Amino acid sequence: MNIEIQPISERIGLKITSVDNANILKLDLESIINLFKSYGVLLFRGFATNTEIFKEFSNLLSTDFIDYAGGAFARRVINGDKTLLSVNDYQFEIKLHGEMYYQKTIPLMVWFFCAHPASEAGETTVCDGRQFFNEVSSSTKKLFSQKKLKFTISMSKEDWQRKYQTEDLSKLEEICRNNYTHLKVNADKSIIIEYICPAIIPSSCGKYQVFINSLLPTKQLNPKILNFDDDSEIPDDVIAELNEVAERITTNIVWQKGDILMIDNTRVLHGRRAFADEKRDIYIRLCAPAFSA
Structure with a gap:
């Protein structure tokens, strides 16, 4: 060969x-x-x-x-x-x-x-993501070590049934439990879900820190659903820094x-x-x- x-x-x-x-x-x-x-x-x-x-x-x-x-x-x-x-x-x-x-x-x-x-x-x-972590400023590293990301999403009954591919509310509750996601069900069967996670994680081998998350596309496409876990907003200058780092070290x-x-x-x-x-x-x-x- x-x-x-x-x-x-x-x-x-x-x-x-x-x-x-x-x-x-x-x-x-x-x-x-x-x-x-x-x-x-x-x-x-x-x-x-x-x-x-x-x-x-x-x-x-x-x-x-x-x-x-x-x-x-x-x-x-x-x-x-x-x-x-x-x-x-x-x-x-x-x-x-x-x-x-x-x-x-x-x-x-x-x-x-x-x-x-x-x-x-x-x-x-x-x-x-290891290089991304290394390129981020020390102040941004510190910020993400102190605060986690929180996704808060509202969905109609029709939307969550389509997204989770089920009409069974008990099945949805099981999915959310397994994903450590807080679920609130409204009277009309619409829902609000909250999920909290770090922006930086240890590598699988435990030797490195890795910047890997869904922050940038969420802020790009649906910015209102993502804040820090204390409900404070992620500063615009931090988002700008992350986008600059991403563009600089991206491979097409x-x-x-x-x-x-x-x-x-x-x-x-x-x-x-x-x-x-x-x-x-x-x-x-x-x-x-x-x-x-």
Whole structure:
């Protein structure tokens, strides 16, 4: 198998390229696992892939796939498989974030597959949360060590039934308990949920601090639902600093058809650039690694 391995960028990840359109299922899994543990992001390019091969390859390295119930965005199910979703229902920019960091239960690993790239723009963005932490000012580090993030969301009965994919209130109560989310049910069955979490967490190995959360896209798209846990507002200058750091250390993944991207969701933030091409089609799978961290 003729393989080239090089950094995705000077900042992050590895790109594993097949020179001869090889079968990705023939890659040595132990080598892939070791590279993933070291780099946190792997981009596979030039292999013979399609949607089914993507599923088979991700199945070899992953477990506990989830269906995005409770997720923030509408996502189209692909080929009837609720663990295979399109991320193209919206075309605007989405700022760097950890996947589903507005609840306790998160996917530890995220996969992307490029079924069809945009003719221009629409890059997926990635950033190492350890580097992000190191780049943030000492005053902002101190602020986030003293205060946690609080998400407060109001939803109509119809909205929460659609978001959590259930009409059963007891099932919703169970979901919220499992996610350490405070639930208030109103007389008309509308709800208010509150979830509190840190913006900075220890790395899975315990050696580093990692800035990884859903702060930036929430402040971008729905700013009123996010404050500190004491209900004080996150200062504008702090948001500006985080956006400046994010833009400075972000790497753009310029998609090619058939690309597969493997991301450690405990360490690496991701997002995407805006795009206009309606033919862009990127799929996502959310899961845990089938190997020890």
